[in-house]
Amino acid sequence: MEKVVSKKMVLNAIFYLMTALLSGFILIQIFAPEHTIKLLGFRSYVVITDSMEPLYNIGDILIVKPVDPEDLQVGDVITFKMDINNNGEKEIVTHYIYSIQKVDGVRMYESISHKSILSNNQPDQWGNFTDEDIIGLVTSKIAYVGYIIIFFKILIQNPILLGLIILNIAIIVTIATLLKKNKKE
Secondary structure (H helix, E strand, O other): OOOOOOHHHHHHHHHHHHHHHHHHHHHHHHHOHHHHHHHHOOEEEEOOOOOOOOOOOOOOEEEEEOOOHHHOOOOOEEEEEEOOOOOOOOEEEEEEEEEEEEEOOEEEEEEEOHHHHHHOOOOOOOOOEEHHHEEEEEEEEEOOOHHHHHHHHHHHHOHHHHHHHHHHHHHHHHHHHHHHHHHHO
């Protein structure tokens, strides 16, 4: 007699496969973030400012794929590294390409935010960047899912808040266990 694969078994297999893939992705993002784009062919970033609204909102996840700088054009939305605070550290930025120029054989880019396009159409004030600063081309977005990542980042950075949440979960589990125990008796 042939065994019939139940719907529940198929759904369980799909669930475990998706869980394994997502866990692998998260581990790569945590332990090798600079290599994610090389290993997987894309990298995700969470939007944390409103400079590209309404195109990309705070909490959106952007999918960025590697790109040959030769293929970039004015108007492309790219993710790149730039010292926007003049503190010696480069931050990750996603903006439009405002201009591309060659200076002494080196390609130089200026960027512009969506808000600047809507208001004064002036390029970003932090200056130029080069091919080496470009991470990739934004190819798509996943709306609002980034809020989950922002929440967990806040938890990791604030151990007191994390402790309080764990304590609340423990209290809820204890109360639920006691209620079930009393119900059985």
